[in-house]
Amino acid sequence: MKERLLEVQNVSAGYGAKTVLHNISFAVDRGDFLSIIAPNGTGKSTLLRCIAGVLPVQTGNILVKGESVSSFPRRDLAKIIAVVGAEEAVFDYSVYQTALMGRFAHISRFGSETAADFRIVEKALQDVGMWEKRDAKMSKLSQGERQKALIARALAQCPEILLLDEPTSHLDLYNQFVILRLIKQLTAKNNIAVVAVIHDVNLAARFSTNLLLLKNGRMLACGPPAAVLSTEVLATMYDMEFVLHNTDGHIYVQPNFAL
């Protein structure tokens, strides 16, 4: 049986008196790649913040490996969960220094990096295709290169749960596939779990084991792409019509949109 890594139980969350997410429940096991799909402003990033333990829930529970996320010391949680935010501020570190930050939670408080840490960082940078640019300053990179360096930092963290907020938003078509394929392969190889916010329904359907569909902060559906994607649910989510195509076992969603 697969091990449960994350359980979101009837969670409502928001900011101050405002509730953005209402009664969200789903579970993520080792090997799962769950993509969250929803219109802008629905609460996708808010949900990732709650899972990462940086935003307390208003009601409900979030369990990481069976324990409440709020019960973990930050350093311990960082050994389990790595996060790549949607628009992270970058400082004047090099690509290499940025990726090395992924090792901080694993280095003992008064220790320093070991050869194993350097090997892990090199592998992460090689995997995302940024090893050649390791000495470049983050501030001097293109947005896509920066995104790949931040993904390398998360991979260097060797997490069990990888949280990605729009990981492909700045990537070209080729790199969208390369990075999502890499993340999917690592999910299987390292037996970890991924929770990603992805706007492109077709990319999400192609790479995810499960999709979580939201509308106005509420769950519309959660399950394997073929089980949850329907013209009805997409019309409800986006208030427009869609046509679904099934090619070579993959679902493709096409907006039925008159120009």
Ligand SMILES: Nc1ncnc2c1ncn2[C@@H]1O[C@H](COP(=O)(O)OP(=O)(O)OP(=O)(O)O)[C@@H](O)[C@H]1O
């Ligand atoms: N720090 C904050 N304080 C108050 N309200 C916030 C804060 N962050 C987000 N919100 C509000 O919460 C709602 C959900 O925002 P969130 O960023 O989670 O949506 P999203 O689905 O990720 O959107 P997008 O697809 O546009 O990135 C929005 O109405 C937003 O204005």
